[in-house]
Amino acid sequence: MQSSPWKVRCATLCFTLLSITGVKLRPVGEEEKMIQLEAVKKSILDRLGLHKPPVITEKIDKDEMLKMFWLYQEKLLELQGNISKEETPERRVHILTPKLERSMKKCDIHGSHSHRYNLIFSRTHTINQQLSVMRAELKLCKDVLHALRSAAANSTSMAMVNIYKVTESSHANGEQNHKLLDSKPIDKDIMTLNVDTAVKQWLASSEKCLRLELVIVLDKPFMSSSKQMGADDALVLEVETQEQAHSKTRRTRSLSTDEDCKKSEKKCCRKSLLVSFEQIGWSDWIVHPSSYEMRFCDGSCPHNYKPASMHAQIKYRMHHINGDTPAPCCVPGSYDPMVLMHYNSERKLVFTVFEDMIVRKCHCA
Missing domain, CATH: 2.10.90.10 (Cystine-knot cytokines)
Known part of the structure; x- marks a missing residue:
């Protein structure tokens, strides 16, 4: 489809007027630059x-x-x-959520039932070896604690939450070593578990993942869905770091x-x-x-x-x-x-x- 002679003449006249008056046709973005300069x-x-x-x-x-x-x-x-x-x-707070797996390992002692969860934390682009760990806490959300307290109601013993660091054994049998990091009773709306030692060692190493095990000890079975424990805010690792001086x-x-x-x-x-x-x-x-x-x-x-x-x-x-x-x-x-x-x-x-x-x-x- 061809332009009409009238449209061509109009366009030519407009261009001529802009040239005579000294107005320059600026590319897109040039006007914004002029505003910034002003x-x-x-x-x-x-x-x-x-x-x-x-x-x-x-x-x-x-x-x-x-x-x-x-x-x-x-x-x-x-x-x-x-x-x-x-x-x-510079100080910074990093929020990490784990890949969570329910452990099938049984460890029932004196009538208590242990419910075990493997927590796997991966490094992000902001977590590196040049950081010093000022604080590292594993936090359990209110919904999970409410479910645990309900399960622990009328218990004859104190319900506990334990957190362990998991490392591969040097022996050929392939067993894992577990080091207790913190242990607290289930009696509050908010729970924080201290995992400073494990996180400090992790950041200083070249390991890509940090492996922890959460063990919930009750005197009766605890029915928790994987969806409830695996929610984005059910378990959160909060790490406060500071840059090393060098x-x-x-x-x-x-x-x-x-x-x-x-x-x-x-x-x-x-x-x-x-x-x-x-x-x-x-x-x-x-x-x-x-x-x-x-x-x-x-x-x-x-x-x-x-x-x-x-x-x-x-x-x-x-x-x-x-x-x-x-x-x-x-x-x-x-x-x-x-x-x-x-x-x-x-x-x-x-x-x-x-x-x-x-x-x-x-x-x-």
């Missing part, structure tokens, strides 16, 4: 207490400029030293690339926009740096993805349950400072430190 310019001026860029008619001489550059470098070194002193190793330097070096958005990335990540002070017409009053990389956080925050805190994980669960609570948002987690050497409103060359101008990392909060 936001940057306005924010810098506001921070400096300026309504518009100062007009510089006379600049300082070369000797004075050289002296200012030395002072500028000293200021940068001072800031870098402060960051090294003040920066504490890994901080390596992390800082790789952080700039690790945080950047990959191609077609939709989850929370860091995006960048190079701002050239020369291109925006500010090179006459901003002496150094000549440009800076504006970074901002963008993307979705699915469950347990870059959580800023335990609060962020709870916030996601509440949002998922009723929708009234806002979902976690992708926001900056830390910043690098930037020192601006510029002329002020009195046309004097000064330094201004922007503590929160360059985004280092993003997380969900």
Whole structure:
């Protein structure tokens, strides 16, 4: 189907008018970039207490400029030293759910019945050997404990929950070794079992999986469905970690690339926009740096993805349950400072430190 002569003439006329008036046809995304640049310019001026860029008619001489550059470098070194002193190793809470298997092993002693469950935890991309374990707890949910207390009603002995670490025996018979990690009675709405030792050994090793055995001791049979014990929140391993001191330097070096958005990335990540002070017409009053990389956080925050805190994980669960609570948002987690050497409103060359101008990392909060 051919276009009518009228449509062709109309299109030609529109293009001619745009050319005469100087309006440029920008590709998709260019308009968004212009909006971002305007936001940057306005924010810098506001921070400096300026309504518009100062007009510089006379600049300082070369000797004075050289002296200012030395002072500028000293200021940068001072800031870098402060960051090294003040920066504490990052802490993070990891939530792991096990692959659960009902054990057929029988171990009934003095009329008690033991119900055994094999728990297999696998490493995630955030669990590695560079982490120190600050706390590791296995948590049983309220529904499971309620069922256990019901089964233990009118019992003649105390119902107990034991957690063991399972390792393969060095003997040829293929038996497994069991080391008791914690043992608690079933008498509360919430139960946490301490598994610090096992998790510390696991993270320090190259083992892909952590194997534990949960043993419930009752004086009568306990009928629990595999669906009830195998629910996502029935058994949860909560591990709080902290980066080891020697890994901080390596992390800082790789952080700039690790945080950047990959191609077609939709989850929370860091995006960048190079701002050239020369291109925006500010090179006459901003002496150094000549440009800076504006970074901002963008993307979705699915469950347990870059959580800023335990609060962020709870916030996601509440949002998922009723929708009234806002979902976690992708926001900056830390910043690098930037020192601006510029002329002020009195046309004097000064330094201004922007503590929160360059985004280092993003997380969900």
